[in-house]
Amino acid sequence: MRTICLYFEIHQIIHLKRYRFFDIGKDHYYYDDYTNEVSINEVAERSYIPALSALNEMVKSSDGAFKVALSISGVALEQLEIHAPGVIDLLHQLNDTGCCEFLAEPYSHGLSSLVNEECFKEEVMRQSKKIKQVFGKAPKVFRNSSLIYSDEIGASVAGMGFKGMLTEGAKYILGWKSPHYMYHCSKAPNLKLLLRDIKLSDDIGLRFSNSEWSEYPLFADTYINWIDALPQDEQVINIFMELCSLGMSQPLSSNVLEFLKALPACAKAKGITFSTPTEIVTKSKSVSQIDVPDPISWVNEERDVTPWLGNVLQREAFNKLYSVAERVYLCDDRRIKQDWDYLQASNNFRFMTTKNTDIALYRGIYDSAYDAFTNYMNILGDFINRVNSLYPEDIDNEELNSLLTTIRNQGDELADLHKELERLRVKALEPKEVVPVAPKAVASGKSASTKKASTKKAPAKKVEK
Secondary structure (H helix, E strand, C coil), X not given: CCEEEEEEEXXXXXXXXXXXXXXXXXXXXXXXXXXXHHHHHHHHHHHHHHHHHHHHHHHHHCCCCCCEEEEXXXXXXXXXXXXXXXXXXXXXXXXXXXXXXXEECCCCCECHHHCCHHHHHHHHHHHHHHHHHHHCCCCCEEECHHHCECHHHHHHHHHCCCCEEEEECCHHHHCCCCXXXXXXXXXXXXXEEEEECHHHHHHHHCCCCCXXXXXXXXXXXXXXXXHHCCCCCCCEEEEEEEHHHECCCECHHHCHHHHHHHHHHHHHHCCCEECCHHHHHHHCCCCEEECCCCCECCCCCCCCCHHHHCCHHHHHHHHHHHCCHHHHHHCCCHHHHHHHHHHHECHHHHCCCCCCCCCCCCCCCCXXXXXXXXXXXXXXXXXXXHHHHHCCCCCCHHHXXXXXXXXHHHHHHHHHHHHHHHHHHHHHHXXXXXXXXXXXXXXHHHHHHHHHHHCCCCCCCCCCC
């Protein structure tokens, strides 16, 4: 049966403030609190609250037939808990329906998967732990920042125990193949891959309110008819986008939520269902591996990582940031850890792009790529000085690696001890088996006991003097 996998991303940009070269060493706070609070409240009111309310309504009106997946960065969860708790309440309501799956992703919504595997794994595990803490469910499927994927990244994700991963159905990777099947990672066959349908996703996320679009206005029945008209053996339709596209990119006045709410009924009329990523990767079989030697993403026509690392400025900032990754990993300073998350966020590097695109690029407070680079490098200079004050530069990488190895080994030993402790605890709670005693044995036991009790002790012999 044909099924739709609908997925939304939630991430919130942490805006940096204007930071001058002369602030280095004097000011260790890098953020524009006013802009951060205003922007998250704006997106919550215009997008998250109405969109999540609509998703909750869709689940209820369809008697649970409608299902959806959400991926929320750890940074976004932190900001929502502080500034928009109403959004968290709606997420809990959606979670309580049992029709929503939460996915894993890097905590910072950063690009660590491209440069540092240990840093990448630590981020993913921390975000997964946060999701379980807030919603009571540990993620089983992974999506990377901006759907970034390669064979190497897939192998790393599989090593973390995830069953599946979402990525882009890039045409230059698929060739003649269709994104409407399930594939698997070439280096880790156990990792199933769900590929985004670019056209069907962008029809909603990018083009829906465009009055010059040839399909404008788009109605739910037309959209479902497109899906129904696909070849019969193409059974998995993956529609992925940012949640903020509902209300921000596509204003509510365009009736995008009414369109969305009409989809379940139209799909049911055609015998099309909705499924979560875990349901699909568990029940469906992979038709083939896909080979992705170089990283792909869902951004721009090239579907690569050049929007973040395409010029010298971006690569210089990126390499400088991750030059202290090992030192940050070792430290336990809460402020440094938080700054590390915020400075890793991919938008910091996107602001520095010099690529020409058809879509207007948001640069925040910056006038140009050079302006973004200068401000970021000033902040990064102060951040690195703080890190080096804890672990001086004269400690070489070999010494740091030795410390990291020791810490990892101790962590593995503690994990093994916790597992053994849990095993023994469970065993101790198990009811003990009572072995029945045969009646004959009982009788025999009593007889022997009686006989022993009735036997008189022989008097001791007198010793003659």
